[in-house]
Amino acid sequence: MNFSSKLLEDAVAEFTKLPGVGQKTALRLVLHLLNREKEEVTRFSTAISRLRNEIQFCSTCHNISDSTICEICASHKRDHSLVCVVEDTRDVMAIENTNQYNGVYHVLGGLISPMDGVGPSDLQVDTLVERLKESGVKEIIFALSATMEGDTTIFYLHKRLKQFNINISTIARGIAFGGELEYVDEITLGRSIVTRVPYENSLS
Amino acid sequence: MNFSSKLLEDAVAEFTKLPGVGQKTALRLVLHLLNREKEEVTRFSTAISRLRNEIQFCSTCHNISDSTICEICASHKRDHSLVCVVEDTRDVMAIENTNQYNGVYHVLGGLISPMDGVGPSDLQVDTLVERLKESGVKEIIFALSATMEGDTTIFYLHKRLKQFNINISTIARGIAFGGELEYVDEITLGRSIVTRVPYENSLS
Structure with a gap:
């Protein structure tokens, strides 16, 4: 593509590095950002940069967290x-x-x-x-x-x-709730027959 | 969704403001950025912020440009x-x-x-x-x-x-090159018959 601006080209190139984003989609997203207020775009760019630089991982469970111990690991409940x-x-x-x-x-x-x-x-x-x-x-x-x-x-x-x-x-593996039998794949259906559960256990 | 981190939630919220990006896609993109090097993410965030803050529009044709007159308007060719x-x-x-x-x-x-x-x-x-x-x-x-x-x-x-x-x-409006007649919509096909061109003009 012939970009009329290096800034535009750079921004499009960065967006195309995201998974599932091609050049046309990237250009559409970038032009959308150009039409938004400066403050909104700054908020977008800051959120991304803060995320990567300030994010922590819980020292116990290694989930993404804002502190050294996540809420779940810190909970007494x-x-x-x-x-x-x-x-x-x-x-x-x-x-x-x-x-x-x-x-x-x-x-x-x-x-x-x-x-x-x-x-x-x-x-x-x-x-x-x-x-x-x-x-x-x-x-x-x-x-x-x-x-x-x-x-x-x-x-x-x-x-x-x-x-x-x-x-x-x-x-547990098996047929999803609401799943119709005829659309279930053979392996799942076969295993779900082999690993069948007593009827009482299937109710809850 | 229950986010384990405010930073994560903010970044996802910003991504969902982009056209065609829902919450699941936003989360996928954000987690992708989290797995990338800090420098790469900084480059991404800077490209967006520079784009919005430094971009100019050509004073003649109003196309996106890096200068007050774009390359096309400045060209003598x-x-x-x-x-x-x-x-x-x-x-x-x-x-x-x-x-x-x-x-x-x-x-x-x-x-x-x-x-x-x-x-x-x-x-x-x-x-x-x-x-x-x-x-x-x-x-x-x-x-x-x-x-x-x-x-x-x-x-x-x-x-x-x-x-x-x-x-x-x-x-000109009409049938696209390579287009098969049976798939062309009625309005385009009808107009392309009414506005037919002499055979010699169609060659170039």
């Missing part, structure tokens, strides 16, 4: 003997939104993926092991994506964690 | 008697990419749209009239979108400009 292991902060938000979980979290910061060059040392695995050594954790729940990377990570963590005398569980 | 009226800088870029136009531009900064509350006074219309009074412009080409707003703007501008002794034209 939560059950600190129950730790849910998740990939990132989005999963914490998703589980918190269910209002069904009262334990604490451990955010790995990713999943083991040899294809992408992500190994256990890139994740908060050692800190999880340390955490289990010290505190009175009774149960670990793996709430990871049902993908190859998620399964690999669970397999690896299970090997590392079975030395401790704690219960290890994973979130 | 361009035909300054031919002015192409466009909506915004994207259209200038699109026409420049064709390598078929050697005149100069006039960027309106929008189209007349009573629905959105945009009238002639919000656009660079008076400056266009002034420009025609002074300089030796011989032809005006309207290169505006073939929409209701585009047509309204052309109608209005034509009324304002016909007092001058200059040629007024619009870009």
Whole structure:
């Protein structure tokens, strides 16, 4: 593209580095910002810069936080003997939104993926092991994506964690609520028959 | 959503103000920025803030520019008697990419749209009239979108400009090159039959 301005070109180039943003979308976003008030754009730019420079991670669960201990880890109302292991902060938000979980979290910061060059040392695995050594954790729940990377990570963590005398569980897999049987994939449907639960347990 | 951090929440809120960006996309973009190097994020945030605060508009054609006169208006190789009226800088870029136009531009900064509350006074219309009074412009080409707003703007501008002794034209409308006849809409196809051109003129 022939840009009439270097400033414009730079801003578009920066936007195209975002995932899923091509050059046309970037130009549209940049022109949108140009039409907004200067104060609004300053607020946008400041929010991004502050986020990256001032954000902290909870020293216990490694979730994104504004302080050294996040609200969940600091809360006395939560059950600190129950730790849910998740990939990132989005999963914490998703589980918190269910209002069904009262334990604490451990955010790995990713999943083991040899294809992408992500190994256990890139994740908060050692800190999880340390955490289990010290505190009175009774149960670990793996709430990871049902993908190859998620399964690999669970397999690896299970090997590392079975030395401790704690219960290890994973979130249930099966047909989603509201899901129509004919659209469910074969693997999920097959496993959900094999791992069927007594009718009474399915009610809650 | 329950954000674990105010900084995170602020950044997501700012991103959702961009067109076509919902809360989930915003969160994905923000987490992507969090994983990038601090210098990269600073570059991103600076590019946006500089763009809005330092950008200028060419005093002749009102296109986005880094100086008071843009490169096109300053060039002696361009035909300054031919002015192409466009909506915004994207259209200038699109026409420049064709390598078929050697005149100069006039960027309106929008189209007349009573629905959105945009009238002639919000656009660079008076400056266009002034420009025609002074300089030796011989032809005006309207290169505006073939929409209701585009047509309204052309109608209005034509009324304002016909007092001058200059040629007024619009870009040709018809079937796109490579377009298959069966997929062309009725209005375009109908008009392209009515406004058919001699075969020799269609070759170039």
